[in-house]
Amino acid sequence: MSNTQDRRGALNTIHRIAIARGFRVATAESLTAGMISAAIADTPGSSKYLQGGIVAYNIDQKVELLGVNREQAAACNCVSDEIALQMCLGAQNRMNAECVIAVTGYAEPWPEAGITEAHAYFNVVVGPFSVGGRIELDLLDRNEARETVTTRTLCTLAEMLEEQFAV
Numbered sequence: 001m002s003n004t005q006d007r008r009g010a011l012n013t014i015h016r017i018a019i020a021r022g023f024r025v026a027t028a029e030s031l032t033a034g035m036i037s038a039a040i041a042d043t044p045g046s047s048k049y050l051q052g053g054i055v056a057y058n059i060d061q062k063v064e065l066l067g068v069n070r071e072q073a074a075a076c077n078c079v080s081d082e083i084a085l086q087m088c089l090g091a092q093n094r095m096n097a098e099c100v101i102a103v104t105g106y107a108e109p110w111p112e113a114g115i116t117e118a119h120a121y122f123n124v125v126v127g128p129f130s131v132g133g134r135i136e137l138d139l140l141d142r143n144e145a146r147e148t149v150t151t152r153t154l155c156t157l158a159e160m161l162e163e164q165f166a167v
Helices: 003-021 035-041 059-066 070-075 081-095 142-165
Strands: 025-029 050-055 099-106 119-126 129-136
Touching: 003 035, 003 142, 025 035, 025 081, 035 050, 035 142, 050 059, 050 081, 059 070, 059 081, 070 081, 081 099, 081 119, 081 129, 099 142, 119 142, 129 142
Parallel strands: 025 050, 025 099
Antiparallel strands: 099 119, 119 129
16 A cells, blocks of 8 residues: 555544544644644545644744753754654643644754654654654655655554544
C-alpha cells in the first residue's frame, strides 16, 4: 500500500470514529508545519471535529503556546520524545481535544548542531492514552521526510482509535 492510500485510509478512520464518538481532534506541529492539520481539514466534514492546529517552530512558541518546559526544550533543541509529549498535552489542554497529534524533529541533517541524521519524535494522545516514538528519516529529502511524518502520525491516530473505539 502506498503512502497516499495509507493516509487516505487513516483519514477515513479518523473521520468515521471522531464523528461517531463526538471526539475533537487537534495538532501541535513543528517539523510538519501544519501539514497534519491540513490533511485532516482536506477531509469533507472535518469541521465537525477538527479543533485546529498550533504550528510552533521555535522554543519560544513551544513554551508560550504549548506550555513546553523551557529548560527541557533547550537541553535537546526542542527535539525529543518528552518534548513531543509536552506539545501533545499542551495542545490537548488548550484546544479541549480528546485526540491530538504532536511532532517535532529534523527534516534534514543539521551538521552545525551535530545533527547527522534526519529524524522526528511524535506523540499521539487519545483521551488518557498516549503513544509516541521516533521516526527515522534518512535518505529522504526534506519534503519526503515531512510527508512521511504526516502519514505515519495520522496512521498512528487511526490505529489507536480503531483499537479503542472501532465503530
